[in-house]
Amino acid sequence: MLSTNNKIRMVSWDFVGYRAGEGRYGIHDYPAMLHYMLVRKLIEKFGRxxxxxxxPFCGSGVSLCEAIRAGKKAMGIDINPLALLIAKVRSSNLDIHVPTDTIIKEAMTSNPEVPKVKNMEYWFKPQVIEALGKLRRAIQNGFL
Ligand SMILES: C[S@@+](CC[C@H](N)C(=O)[O-])C[C@H]1O[C@@H](n2cnc3c(N)ncnc32)[C@H](O)[C@@H]1O
Incomplete structure (x- = not known):
């Protein structure tokens, strides 16, 4: 434990070397995302x-994923529908029947089909909008 300017810092809660956006947590940069190692540790400490x-403020679902990972049932509520969509995708095991290579190949050669969504540029980077648009086109072409 370190004490700096009247604040107590627990070094063991720094999670050095653990990127917040690893694995399924990297699918979207939802702005209000908890670090999964923080949630994991809290569940181990208080929810074993x-x-x-x-x-009830589940955001993009880090707590839900960590609860499922720990073998618990998880329920989430959020006022933001985008947060709920990300939480749902993040916490689901995807059942993809078409080999991933085929989908990616089809998507990469598609013209992006980008729907009009309010504030889309705020939530997604341009390259993500384009990649999602290509995936959307591949899905419309029957590849999923
Ligand atoms: C810090 S984030 C939650 C992070 C989340 N617990 C996790 O594990 O990643 C806070 C969330 O509260 C949601 N929120 C704010 N006001 C709300 C309300 N009145 N009802 C439900 N959700 C709300 C926001 O949309 C935001 O996604």
Whole structure:
């Protein structure tokens, strides 16, 4: 434990070497995302014997994923529908029947089909909008 300017800092909660956007947490840069290692540690410390985690401000679902990972049921609520969509995707095991290579190849050669969505440029970077538009086109062409 370090003490700096009247603040106590627990070095073991710094999670040096753990990127917040690793694995399924990298699918979207939702602005208000908890670090998964923080949630993991809190669940281990306070929720070891609990069966259900309810996060009424679940955001993009880090707490939900970590609860599922720890073998618990998880329920989430959020006012932002985009957060709920990301949380749903993040916490689902995808059942993809077409080999990933085929989908990617089809998507990369597609013209992007980008729907008009309010504030899209705020939530997604231009290259992400283009890549999602290409995937959308591949899906419309029957590749998923
Ligand atoms: C810090 S984030 C939550 C992070 C989340 N617990 C996680 O594990 O990643 C806070 C969330 O609260 C949501 N929020 C704010 N006001 C709300 C309300 N009145 N009802 C439900 N959700 C709300 C926001 O949309 C935002 O996604």
């Amino acid at each position: 014997h609990k069966k259900v985690l309810l996060d």
